[in-house]
Amino acid sequence: MTGDPPPFLSLLSRAGEIASSEDYHHWDKLIHLEPPQGLSHEEWWWLIKFVQRSPLLREIVLRDKKGKPFVLCAVPQIAEKLHMIDRGAGGFIEMPPEVTNPDVKDRYYVSSLIEEAIRSSQLEGALTTRQVARDMIRSGRPPRDRSEQMILNNYRTMEHIGALKNKPLTKEIVFDLHRRVTEGTLDKPDAAGRLRRSDEHICVGDEYGEVFHDPPPAEQLDERLSRMCEFANGGGSKEFIHPVLRAIILHFWLAYDHPFVDGNGRTARALFYWSMLKQGYWLFEFVSISRTIHKAPAQYGRAFLYTETDDNDLTYFILYHLEIVEDAVKALHEYIAKKTRELRAIDRILRVSVALNHRQRALLAHALRHPRHQYTTESHLNSHRVVYQTARSDLLDLVRRGLLVKSKIGRTFYFRPVENLEESLRSLD
Numbered sequence: 001m002t003g004d005p006p007p008f009l010s011l012l013s014r015a016g017e018i019a020s021s022e023d024y025h026h027w028d029k030l031i032h033l034e035p036p037q038g039l040s041h042e043e044w045w046w047l048i049k050f051v052q053r054s055p056l057l058r059e060i061v062l063r064d065k066k067g068k069p070f071v072l073c074a075v076p077q078i079a080e081k082l083h084m085i086d087r088g089a090g091g092f093i094e095m096p097p098e099v100t101n102p103d104v105k106d107r108y109y110v111s112s113l114i115e116e117a118i119r120s121s122q123l124e125g126a127l128t129t130r131q132v133a134r135d136m137i138r139s140g141r142p143p144r145d146r147s148e149q150m151i152l153n154n155y156r157t158m159e160h161i162g163a164l165k166n167k168p169l170t171k172e173i174v175f176d177l178h179r180r181v182t183e184g185t186l187d188k189p190d191a192a193g194r195l196r197r198s199d200e201h202i203c204v205g206d207e208y209g210e211v212f213h214d215p216p217p218a219e220q221l222d223e224r225l226s227r228m229c230e231f232a233n234g235g236g237s238k239e240f241i242h243p244v245l246r247a248i249i250l251h252f253w254l255a256y257d258h259p260f261v262d263g264n265g266r267t268a269r270a271l272f273y274w275s276m277l278k279q280g281y282w283l284f285e286f287v288s289i290s291r292t293i294h295k296a297p298a299q300y301g302r303a304f305l306y307t308e309t310d311d312n313d314l315t316y317f318i319l320y321h322l323e324i325v326e327d328a329v330k331a332l333h334e335y336i337a338k339k340t341r342e343l344r345a346i347d348r349i350l351r352v353s354v355a356l357n358h359r360q361r362a363l364l365a366h367a368l369r370h371p372r373h374q375y376t377t378e379s380h381l382n383s384h385r386v387v388y389q390t391a392r393s394d395l396l397d398l399v400r401r402g403l404l405v406k407s408k409i410g411r412t413f414y415f416r417p418v419e420n421l422e423e424s425l426r427s428l429d
Contacts, residue, residue, distance in 0.1 A: 022077060024319050026306040053313075060314065061227065061236040062253055065216035070312040072245075078315075081322040082242050088329040089276075089283040112286045112332075114138075116273075117154035119290035123297055124265055126150045149184045150266075157181050157270055162285060165277035169232040171225055174254075177270050182263040191261040195221045200261055212305055215258035228253050232275060247275035248321045252314065255304065287328045343368060346425050353428050355401075359384045360394050364403060364425065367417040374414045375404070401428075 025033070027045055035044040059069040072078075118126075118133045126147035133151045136143060143149040157180040164173060179193035186192055196202065197218055204213035216224060230236045232250050241249070251272040258264045269290060276284040293300045303320035307313055346368060350361045363380065367373060381391035395415045398404040402424050404415045418424055 024073070024075060024077070024315055026310055026316060028306070028309075057313075058239070060241070060249060061231055062249060062256070062314075064256075064308075064312055065220060068312055070307070070314045072318065073313065073315040075315065075319075077319060078245075078322065081319075081326055082244055085244055085281075085322070085325055085329060088326075088333060089281045089287070112288055113155055113158045116158055116288040116290050117151050119288060119294040120154050120266055120269055121147065121150040122294055123290060123300070124150065124263075143184075146185050150181075153181050153183050153185065154266060157266075158273065161270060161274050161277065164274055169229045169271070169274065169278075171229060174225065174229070174267070174271070177274075178260050178263055178267045181266040181270065182260075186262055188261060192263075195225070195259050196261045202258060202261065204258065212301070213256075213258070213308065215256065221257060221259045224257050225259060228257070232271070243279035243281070244276070244322070244325065245318065247272050247279065248318055248325075249314065250275050251321065252304070252307070252317050283329065283332065287325075287332050289324050289328050292324045292327045292331070342422060346422060349425060349428060355428050357394065359386070359391075360398055363394070363398070364417075364421070367404075367421060368425075371417050371421065374416045376412060376414060 023029075025048075030045055030048075031041050035041050039047075053073050053075075056074045057071045058074060059071055062070045064070065114134055114137050115130075117137070118130055128145075128147045128151065133148065135141075136148055137152065137155055143152050157177060160177075160180060167173065175193040182192045191200070195218065200218065202215065204215070227236060228250070231253070232246070234246075251268045254268040254271055255264060260267065272289070273284060299320060303317040306316035310316065347365060350356070350365055353361065356364070359380070362384070363375065367375075375395065377388060377391045377395060380386075380395060381388055384391070386394075395404060396406075399406050399415065403418060403421060405418055407414050407416070
């Protein structure tokens with residue numbers, strides 16, 4: 001053989017010069033970066049895509065509407081992030097003793113449900129402030145508009161998912177979740193809890209008419225939903241799929257199929273939570289991924305778009321979602337650490353406070369960890385073996401200081417902690 005080698009052989013000889021990058025760049029991003037010396041952007045892309053990535057690709061059970069498989073590139077970043085998530089949200093994680101008792105734990109649980117309900121709804125266009133939404137849920141008042149209804153639906157759905165975590169996923173459960181997130185918010189109320197019909201074809205695009213995603217036709221949806229449920233329950237693949245990857249792929253799967261007229265995003269995120277809890281990541285009862293997504297919603301849409309426009313390479317969406325999960329778990333651990341420090345600091349305040357006697361300090365220390373507990377004069381005197389008048393004086397003094405609230409049921413007076421007990425205790429004389 002004589003003469004110069006074919007162009008692709010010459011290009012292959014430079015493969016060793018292309019260092020692996022921690023960033024999994026899409027062509028849309030790569031075109032704006034400086035290529036290695038002597039290479040065009042096209043040559044650089046070819047080496048990355050067909051020399052670096054291709055040997056690491058593996059097919060997954062999800063197929064696009066034309067039957068082409070989605071693929072995942074087993075880059076080291078995925079294994080590293082999965083390890084971090086396992087360490088931060090897996091079955092052996094423990095909360096500090098300051099926040100493990102049922103009352104305090106339930107309060108954090110409710111707060112996280114509210115946060116996820118608000119942010120997930122805002123991603124789908126709900127327009128209301130966090131404070132208004134929080135007040136609506138905590139007070140129990142009915143929603144006043146469509147945005148508030150969306151948020152209330154999401155909150156109730158997230159509560160319901162906790163009861164589903166030990167059940168296998170079925171079509172009926174998917175339909176029920178969709179009904180719950182869309183109740184009272186659809187232009188076509190009869191579309192809740194059913195697949196879209198052939199006369200209800202939808203596209204995902206922007207306000208300028210540009211189409212980003214054209215989902216599978218209605219005729220494919222029933223079969224695709226069956227295969228999705230099989231995959232969610234651990235089937236559909238002979239190879240091991242890490243539980244977190246299974247949950248993320250489930251999220252993408254429903255969003256890709258877009259099987260409903262509306263509410264697909266909220267249902268997809270609900271399925272992600274179901275999958276994480278089902279597979280033992282109990283800390284996800286306290287994690288809000290939508291709060292992190294809401295900070296940069298364009299990146300969420302771009303992760304879907306990159307996958308579809310690069311030969312069904314799901315790595316883009318998986319890496320993005322792993323970042324979201326990792327950030328959400330980190331934020332929760334930071335919050336727990338902060339609340340633990342605050343509770344310990346307040347304990348120190350109580351121990352040295354000259355404004356309160358030892359009986360009052362003991363009651364307030366208990367109230368901090370049991371914010372829904374109610375006290376009576378009788379319970380206080382029995383706890384500390386004092387006379388009725390002393391017990392009554394202790395409790396009324398705490399009411400006067402704004403630390404307890406007094407109410408009467410029948411002939412008995414009850415005393416419960418104020419809503420903002422932690423903040424009130426910081427202002428003790």
